[in-house]
Amino acid sequence: MQSIQKLRPEGLVRSPAFSHVAIVPPGASTVYLGGQNAVDEHGTLIGEGDAAEQARHALRNAKAALAATGTTFDDVVQWNVLLVDGVDINSVYAAIGPELASDEPPLVCAAIVSQLGIPGGLIEISAVAALAIDxxxxxxxxxxxxxxxxxxxxxxxxxxxxxxxxxxxxxxxxxxxxxxxx
CATH class of the missing domain: 1.20.5 (Single alpha-helices involved in coiled-coils or other helix-helix interfaces)
Known part of the structure; x- marks a missing residue:
């Protein structure tokens, strides 16, 4: 079985939070996780005005969605994080960083946006995961x-x-x- 490789090449900043390149072997199943935010199963926003709480809830939603496909955070190849302008990025990363810590972290793309599709939403995360097949x-x-x-x-x-x-x-x-x- 070929595994998914996450690389941090020499000459590029080395961070425990992310890798720079991922190689997915042929035959792996690819899972695309749509934007997850801090709404509960009834569509109610959780953590109004609290970016850290919204980040934790969005991550819980992401975990549940990935579990439905048989994948976990360990299978994530890339996270995409959207934060509303003015959000304290450090509080968000402090809230979700321990859950995502890994010896081979996935790729991460973060962007600051003016607003999200959910009124009051401060963070949205999406991901690409891959499951190598044995x-x-x-x-x-x-x-x-x-x-x-x-x-x-x-x-x-x-x-x-x-x-x-x-x-x-x-x-x-x-x-x-x-x-x-x-």
């Missing part, structure tokens, strides 16, 4: 959970490979489940 483990888990489906797929693959080999004249090359193509 084909051996994931396929084995799938075949254990769905043995009939795995058997049907395996038979289909064996028949397909046998037919391809016959068509291109490679008789006897494809061996699947102990049967040679004819």
């Amino acid at each position: 084909w051996d483990t994931d396929c084995q888990n799938t075949s254990q959970r769905f043995p009939l489906a795995a058997s049907i797929v395996a038979r289909g693959v064996a028949e397909y490979l046998s037919e391809v080999c016959r068509q291109v004249g490679l008789v006897g090359i494809a061996e699947v489940h102990g049967q040679r193509s004819k």
Whole structure:
């Protein structure tokens, strides 16, 4: 399994808060997290006027949304943070920094904006996450959970490979489940 690499190249500022480059291996699943802010499940703004509280709540929302995809903060490749002009950036980072601390931090893009789409909202965060796939483990888990489906797929693959080999004249090359193509 290839893992996602987060790099902090020499010659660029080194920060424990962010990396500069991320490499996502082929076959990884990409998850896009839309803007999360400090609203609860009823659409009510939490932490009116308190950027740190809004940041903590936005992060809780982000965690819940990512969990629905099977990803966590460790899988985040890049965070995008929008802060309303005048917000104390240090209080926001102090509020959410400990939750996001990592030996391999993700990329971070922050911007100061005049306002957000939620009246009274002071922060909004979005992210891109990637989940590297361990084909051996994931396929084995799938075949254990769905043995009939795995058997049907395996038979289909064996028949397909046998037919391809016959068509291109490679008789006897494809061996699947102990049967040679004819």
